[in-house]
Structures are given as structure tokens and as C-alpha cells.
Amino acid sequence: MAVAFSTLAGGVTAAQGFRAAGISAGIKASKALDLALIVSDRPAAAAAVFTTNRAQAAPVLVSREHLTRSSGAARAIIVNSGCANACTGDEGLAVAREMAEETARIVGCPAEQVLVASTGVIGVALPPEKIRAGLPIAFGALSAGGGGDAARAIMTTDPFPKEAAAKLPLGGKEIAIGGIAKGSGMIEPQMATMLGFVTTDASIPVPLLQRALREAVDDTFNAITVDGECSTNDCVMILANGASGAIVDEDQSTYASFVGALTAVCRELALGIVRGGEGATKLVAVNVTGAATAAEARTCAKAIANSPLVKTAIHGGDPNWGRLIAVAGRAGVQFELSRAAVTIGTIVLFEDGRPHDENAPQAAEYLKGKDLTVSVGLGAGSASSTVWTCDLSAEYVRINADYRT
Amino acid sequence: MAVAFSTLAGGVTAAQGFRAAGISAGIKASKALDLALIVSDRPAAAAAVFTTNRAQAAPVLVSREHLTRSSGAARAIIVNSGCANACTGDEGLAVAREMAEETARIVGCPAEQVLVASTGVIGVALPPEKIRAGLPIAFGALSAGGGGDAARAIMTTDPFPKEAAAKLPLGGKEIAIGGIAKGSGMIEPQMATMLGFVTTDASIPVPLLQRALREAVDDTFNAITVDGECSTNDCVMILANGASGAIVDEDQSTYASFVGALTAVCRELALGIVRGGEGATKLVAVNVTGAATAAEARTCAKAIANSPLVKTAIHGGDPNWGRLIAVAGRAGVQFELSRAAVTIGTIVLFEDGRPHDENAPQAAEYLKGKDLTVSVGLGAGSASSTVWTCDLSAEYVRINADYRT
Numbered sequence: 036m037a038v039a040f041s042t043l044a045g046g047v048t049a050a051q052g053f054r055a056a057g058i059s060a061g062i063k064a065s066k067a068l069d070l071a072l073i074v075s076d077r078p079a080a081a082a083a084v085f086t087t088n089r090a091q092a093a094p095v096l097v098s099r100e101h102l103t104r105s106s107g108a109a110r111a112i113i114v115n116s117g118c119a120n121a122c123t124g125d126e127g128l129a130v131a132r133e134m135a136e137e138t139a140r141i142v143g144c145p146a147e148q149v150l151v152a153s154t155g156v157i158g159v160a161l162p163p164e165k166i167r168a169g170l171p172i173a174f175g176a177l178s179a180g181g182g183g184d185a186a187r188a189i190m191t192t193d194p195f196p197k198e199a200a201a202k203l204p205l206g207g208k209e210i211a212i213g214g215i216a217k218g219s220g221m222i223e224p225q226m227a228t229m230l231g232f233v234t235t236d237a238s239i240p241v242p243l244l245q246r247a248l249r250e251a252v253d254d255t256f257n258a259i260t261v262d263g264e265c266s267t268n269d270c271v272m273i274l275a276n277g278a279s280g281a282i283v284d285e286d287q288s289t290y291a292s293f294v295g296a297l298t299a300v301c302r303e304l305a306l307g308i309v310r311g312g313e314g315a316t317k318l319v320a321v322n323v324t325g326a327a328t329a330a331e332a333r334t335c336a337k338a339i340a341n342s343p344l345v346k347t348a349i350h351g352g353d354p355n356w357g358r359l360i361a362v363a364g365r366a367g368v369q370f371e372l373s374r375a376a377v378t379i380g381t382i383v384l385f386e387d388g389r390p391h392d393e394n395a396p397q398a399a400e401y402l403k404g405k406d407l408t409v410s411v412g413l414g415a416g417s418a419s420s421t422v423w424t425c426d427l428s429a430e431y432v433r434i435n436a437d438y439r440t
Numbered sequence: 441m442a443v444a445f446s447t448l449a450g451g452v453t454a455a456q457g458f459r460a461a462g463i464s465a466g467i468k469a470s471k472a473l474d475l476a477l478i479v480s481d482r483p484a485a486a487a488a489v490f491t492t493n494r495a496q497a498a499p500v501l502v503s504r505e506h507l508t509r510s511s512g513a514a515r516a517i518i519v520n521s522g523c524a525n526a527c528t529g530d531e532g533l534a535v536a537r538e539m540a541e542e543t544a545r546i547v548g549c550p551a552e553q554v555l556v557a558s559t560g561v562i563g564v565a566l567p568p569e570k571i572r573a574g575l576p577i578a579f580g581a582l583s584a585g586g587g588g589d590a591a592r593a594i595m596t597t598d599p600f601p602k603e604a605a606a607k608l609p610l611g612g613k614e615i616a617i618g619g620i621a622k623g624s625g626m627i628e629p630q631m632a633t634m635l636g637f638v639t640t641d642a643s644i645p646v647p648l649l650q651r652a653l654r655e656a657v658d659d660t661f662n663a664i665t666v667d668g669e670c671s672t673n674d675c676v677m678i679l680a681n682g683a684s685g686a687i688v689d690e691d692q693s694t695y696a697s698f699v700g701a702l703t704a705v706c707r708e709l710a711l712g713i714v715r716g717g718e719g720a721t722k723l724v725a726v727n728v729t730g731a732a733t734a735a736e737a738r739t740c741a742k743a744i745a746n747s748p749l750v751k752t753a754i755h756g757g758d759p760n761w762g763r764l765i766a767v768a769g770r771a772g773v774q775f776e777l778s779r780a781a782v783t784i785g786t787i788v789l790f791e792d793g794r795p796h797d798e799n800a801p802q803a804a805e806y807l808k809g810k811d812l813t814v815s816v817g818l819g820a821g822s823a824s825s826t827v828w829t830c831d832l833s834a835e836y837v838r839i840n841a842d843y844r845t
Binding site: 087088089090091119121122123124130156157158159160203246262263264267341342343344348350352353355356357358360361362363365370372377385388389390405427428429431432433434435436437 | 480492493494495496524525527528529562563564584666667668669671747748749752753755756757758760761762763765766767768769770775777780790793794795797832833834836837838839840841842
């Protein structure tokens with residue numbers, strides 16, 4: 036489906052009526068930005084998808100509760116990096132609640148209209164006094180150009196901030212959709228992602244906004260992996276404040292346009308996470324075709340995308356297609372070796388049960404690139420799926436062996 | 441169950457009536473040993489477990505077929521390293537068959553009494569002329585002390601050979617059980633393992649031998665992982681030639697003694713594989729308790745044992761217990777955060793939903809060791825499982841980025 040939208044600067048403050056800030060509250064020892072505040076100038080329709088991890092962080096519990104209590108209305112999102120506030124017991128829950136309450140007091144709205152998120156080390160207490168001291172500073176720094184600072188304030192091991200935005204005509208008006216995201220390790224979202232925050236000035240009912248977010252997330256944030264790890268804090272939140280006056284309703288054309296642009300924004304943010312994956316040097320689209328079902332295609336693509344042997348071979352520029360076949364064979368999906376195929380870029384290395392090693396030098400040349408596609412045909416049907424991953428480098432090990440020291 | 445057995449030297453030739461050899465047939469460019477032959481001086485009862493990978497290598501297909509045709513009788517096992525003979529089409533199948541036929545001709549037995557195994561790079565043709573030339577040399581080198589050479593001849597990236605043997609009194613006689621194994625990467629056997637070859641001079645009917653092998657493998661080879669990858673060639677084979685005159689039957693005491701000693705031999709071989717895992721510097725027993733079912737305990741233990749974030753933290757000596765909780769939460773098993781626990785060695789770091797970070801320095805000290813235990817309590821029941829893994833080092837990446845170059 037072709038959607039008429041164009042990209043835009045401004046990230047999470049690209050849409051009308053949103054301001055944001057990112058400041059240093061001293062949570063990170065490095066004094067880097069670590070507190071982000073996103074505020075809508077009016078109550079916005081709000082929707083979110085959260086981690087499926089059974090160890091849910093305190094801010095996830097509080098945000099879920101607030102969305103229920105407010106029936107999907109929100110004025111602000113408060114986010115800290117440097118501490119995940121996960122596995123922190125009742126004390127952690129109290130801090131997450133206080134973050135929302137203090138934000139509500141300063142912004143001037145009910146506490147349940149504030150959503151909360153945290154990211155960083157698990158199991159460490161989040162100091163409430165630093166949040167208390169930082170909040171007024173963040174509020175004072177709010178601006179319609181503050182999306183970039185907010186993007187930086189939510190980073191942990193991310194090598195660069197992730198922002199994306201798009202504008203599109205809708206019902207005779209123009210709307211913007213913009214967002215920021217963070218994430219570099221512990222990335223294989225299941226129904227959600229690491230942190231992602233999206234805003235739009237479209238007007239859209241809460242149930243439809245939730246549906247649009249789920250649709251957009253499924254082939255973007257939920258189709259990426261860095262290391263197969265689903266975190267305790269993953270979430271993507273979206274606020275729609277209606278400031279553009281444009282209305283998205285169940286009418287096919289406005290909803291389809293909105294979801295198309297939202298998906299594009301989410302994809303850019305999600306691919307940014309993979310490009311900036313811990314130790315990553317290459318972005319790899321893993322394309323599985325010939326699957327019996329779409330679910331099996333996704334399962335197999337995820338298995339390949341998480342295979343340390345595939346990821347190290349790609350890191351080394353080695354067109355070791357046997358490792359792709361070995362993963363497909365163990366992925367628990369229907370697979371017919373005599374009809375299987377492996378293509379690296381557009382170079383066929385294995386087809387109908389036979390190697391084409393004469394093409395290996397050409398494939399090795401292709402693998403020197405930074406933006407790669409590998410395709411595996413399962414020979415079992417006609418369904419397909421694409422998942423994005425990165426290579427596995429010694430730098431990933433270095434980052435994660437030394438994360439807390 | 442305490443079993444009265446004692447360890448023994450000699451590996452796969454520890455049992456009476458078995459000879460073995462390991463020679464260089466020029467399959468490896470390095471001229472290292474690459475062809476192993478194991479021969480019983482009389483037809484032996486034979487059993488095996490094979491990879492569940494749907495891309496099964498030619499030698500796996502041939503060995504399965506031979507076990508069926510011979511109703512579980514075998515005289516010899518021929519094994520090459522340096523080439524997996526997997527994904528090699530009909531030509532590869534013909535080479536695997538020829539390996540068995542040539543071995544049978546030299547040993548003097550029907551072709552179906554020869555089992556075949558290969559290990560090395562997937563998708564590369566195995567040169568039949570090298571096997572043909574090497575076989576008579578291997579046959580000439582057979583000796584009752586040849587287990588060590590055979591252990592070396594089946595190595596690929598293994599940093600050291602894996603041998604184990606045990607002797608035990610049985611029905612007034614004494615039997616020996618001994619074996620060799622190989623494997624370093626692409627290791628997460630599912631119903632089987634990388635290559636393992638076990639011999640015994642006990643007399644045991646084929647169905648009982650198969651049952652004993654499955655029981656022994658379940659908590660040994662099937663409870664290890666290096667990188668979560670199940671190969672196309674995995675197998676464990678056992679030959680029982682009855683040379684000791686001791687009989688194992690369904691009678692409780694002889695069968696239980698036999699399985700106990702067989703399990704001990706398999707465990708020593710399996711832990712050798714993990715200790716020699718690609719890039720490994722530490723052996724880690726992952727112990728999951730408090731699970732709702734034994735299957736969930738195993739699932740969760742495997743998820744932890746394959747987690748790159750857990751494995752890198754252990755490599756770095758970081759008692760980052762939050763990563764263990766995060767994996768338990770995403771493993772798809774019943775899990776109750778408020779009753780969960782993490783213990784590193786015997787040091788409690790998280791219990792009943794609360795961190796005990798005061799113990800982190802002591803845990804960091806413990807993690808400097810080479811032989812570690814980490815335990816996670818799920819707070820959901822009373823079932824448990826132990827899985828063995830190794831740490832993830834930059835050396836793993838180096839080995840696998842450059843495997844074929």
C-alpha cells in the first residue's frame with residue numbers, strides 16, 4: 036500500500052501541541068542527560084504496548100494502571116535513564132508512583148494522566164530525591180524543539196539517539212506523527228519494545244489508537260532483535276492530542292493513511308535501535324520465504340536473527356550459508372532440505388538441496404557492506420516474514436561483560 | 441542413587457574387545473588427525489540417538505538406516521572430522537554409503553554393521569578418495585590403546601580431546617563403559633549431542649541398550665549448551681559387545697548400576713564439551729528450582745544458559761542478577777517475582793522480591809572462579825532442573841567470525 040507521507044524533523048515534538056525536555060538529574064554517574072519529560076498542551080488520547088516479561092518493572096505497572104484509570108487519557112510522559120526501577124519491590128513501586136504524582140502536580144493534571152518509564156540497570160533503587168529535584172528543571176526546559184534532548188535523555192548504551200517523524204494530509208488537514216526510541220541491548224521485544232514514545236496531533240479515539248499502535252508495532256518494533264533478550268521495562272507509548280483538527284476514524288482511507296505513516300515512523304525508530312545495537316557494525320534484514328504459515332516464517336526468521344553462529348559469520352563477512360540451513364532445520368518449523376534455498380543479497384548460495392559455492396566470493400564481497408539482506412527459502416509453503424537484526428561482535432561481549440563496572 | 445563404580449583410563453577402548461585408531465587422511469588442511477575408526481572384535485548390540493535438526497547430514501541418514509537394517513548390531517564406527525558431509529545432496533549420501541561399505545569390506549562384516557559420522561564445515565563435499573586411502577591405514581593402526589588417538593581425530597574447534605571411562609562390578613563380573621566425544625560450537629543438542637561414541641563390554645539386549653542411552657543422555661548431553669545451536673550431525677552411539685560375560689537385564693539392580701555408570705561417563709564427556717566450548721573460560725551449572733513442572737524448569741534453565749547477557753556478565757565476573765530475573769520472566773514459564781530468588785554460588789542476591797546488593801562484592805569474588813553455579817528460584821512450584829553452559833567471550837566471536845578463513 037503506497038501511503039502519501041513525507042518525513043519531518045523534530046521527533047517527538049514534531050506534532051503540534053507537544054513540548055519536551057531532556058536534562059541531567061544526576062541519576063547517571065556520568066552526568067549525561069537522564070530525565071526526559073514530554074507534555075501535551077491538552078489531554079491526549081493515549082495507548083501503549085508493554086513488555087510480556089513476567090518480571091515487570093515498577094513504571095510498567097504504574098503506567099498500565101494509569102491508562103486504565105484514565106480510560107486512555109494522558110497529558111505527560113516522564114522517563115528516566117540510568118536505572119530501570121525493576122525488581123525493586125514495594126519501594127520501587129512507591130518511587131514510580133511519586134514520579135507520576137510530582138509530574139502531575141507540576142504539569143497541573145490528575146496523576147493518572149501521567150505515564151512513567153525507566154531504563155537502565157535492573158535491581159538498583161531509583162533515588163526519589165533526584166527525580167524530585169530534576170522535575171522542575173525539566174518542566175522549565177520544556178520547548179517545542181526539545182525532542183532531540185528528550186531522545187538523548189532516554190539513552191543508555193545507545194551509540195546515537197533515535198528520532199523519526201512524518202507528516203501527511205488527512206481529511207483536508209495535515210497531521211504529524213513523531214517519536215523517539217532507545218535501546219541497544221536486551222532487545223527482542225515481544226508485543227512491545229524497549230522504550231518508544233510517539234506523539235501525533237491527529238484526533239483519534241482511544242480504542243482505534245490502541246489498534247493502530249498494535250498494527251504498527253507488529254512489523255516494526257516486534258520484528259527486531261539484537262540479542263534475543265526481552266526486557267523488564269519495554270514499552271511503546273503514543274499520545275494523540277488532536278491539535279491539528281484532523282480526525283482519524285474507522286473510515287478506511289484516514290485510518291489506513293494514519294497506520295501507514297505511523298508504521299513508517301515506528302520502522303525508522305526500530306531500525307535505528309538495531310543499527311545502534313550493542314557492538315553492531317551491520318544491519319541485517321533476515322527474510323524467510325516458502326514457509327508453511329506466517330507464524331512459522333516469523334519463528335524461523337527470529338531463530339536465524341538470534342543465531343550467534345549466523346551473527347558472527349556476518350560479522351566476519353563469511354558467506355557461511357550452512358549455518359543458515361542448520362538454524363532453519365532446528366527452528367521447529369516445516370522445512371524441506373531438497374527444496375530449500377539460501378540467498379545472500381541476490382546471490383544464490385544453496386538451491387534445491389545443492390550448494391553453489393562458486394558464488395561464495397561474490398557473496399563475501401557483498402557482506403562487506405553495512406546494510407544487508409539474507410534470505411532463506413524453507414520449501415514448505417508460500418508464507419514469508421522479515422526480521423531485522425545486527426551482527427555479533429567482540430564489542431558486544433566487551434560492553435556486556437563490563438556493563439556495571 | 442549411589443552407584444558403585446570407579447573411573448578408568450582408556451576412553452572408548454577401555455572396555456574389552458574394542459580397538460580404535462585415529463589417523464590423518466588429509467581431510468583437514470592442517471594435516472591434523474581427521475579419521476577415527478572404532479572396531480569391536482565381535483558383533484555388538486548398538487544404539488544411538490541422533491540430532492532433531494530437520495536438515496540431517498548424510499552420515500546421520502546412513503547410520504539410522506544401518507541400525508534399522510541390522511536390527512541394532514554393529515561391528516565398527518567410522519568417523520571423519522574436517523567436513524560435516526551435510527547439505528551435500530545425493531553425492532554426499534553416496535560418499536557416506538561408500539565410507540560404510542569400504543569399512544565393512546576391510547573389517548569383514550556386512551555394510552549395515554558399520555555406523556558413520558562426520559563433523560566439520562557444512563555444505564562442503566567430502567572427498568571419497570581421501571577416505572578410501574585413509575581407511576586401510578586406520579585399520580592397520582587399530583589397537584586396544586587407540587582410544588586417545590580416536591578422541592583427537594574427531595576434534596574440530598575443540599581445545600582438548602574428551603574421554604571418559606568407568607568400571608563396575610556387575611553380576612559377579614566386572615564391566616567397563618568408556619567413550620569419547622567432540623564438540624565446541626553449534627552446541628545445544630536436542631535429543632542427541634555433537635558426536636559421542638561409547639563402548640561397553642557388558643551384554644545387553646538392544647531395546648534395553650537404547651533405553652539406557654536415552655536415560656543417560658537426557659541429563660547429560662541433552663542438558664548442555666554452548667550457543668543454543670543444534671547441529672545437522674549430532675549423534676551419540678553406543679556399542680555393547682558382551683566381552684566381559686556380564687549381563688545387564690531388566691532386573692533392577694544390574695540395569696540401575698549400568699545406567700548410573702553410563703550416565704557418569706556421559707556427564708564427564710558432556711561437561712568436557714562445555715568446558716571446551718568455543719571461547720569458554722568458565723563452566724557454569726544453571727540450576728532452576730521452584731518451577732511449576734520439570735519441563736518448565738528445563739525450559740527456563742536453557743533460556744538462562746543461552747542468554748548472551750547472562751553469559752557475558754559471567755564472563756566479566758559481574759553478579760548482575762537482574763539479567764537472570766529478566767530471562768526467567770521472559771522464558772514463558774510460570775514465575776512469581778515476589779517469591780523469586782537468585783543465588784550465585786551460595787550467595788543470595790535476590791529473595792522474596794527484594795535485592796540483597798550488600799552481597800554483590802562477595803558474589804563478584806566467587807565469579808572469579810572457573811567452575812560456577814548460579815541458581816534461580818521461580819517461586820511457582822517445586823520442580824527443578826540443571827543445565828550446563830559456558831561464558832560468552834570475545835574469543836567466541838573471533839573463532840566464529842573467522843571459522844572458514
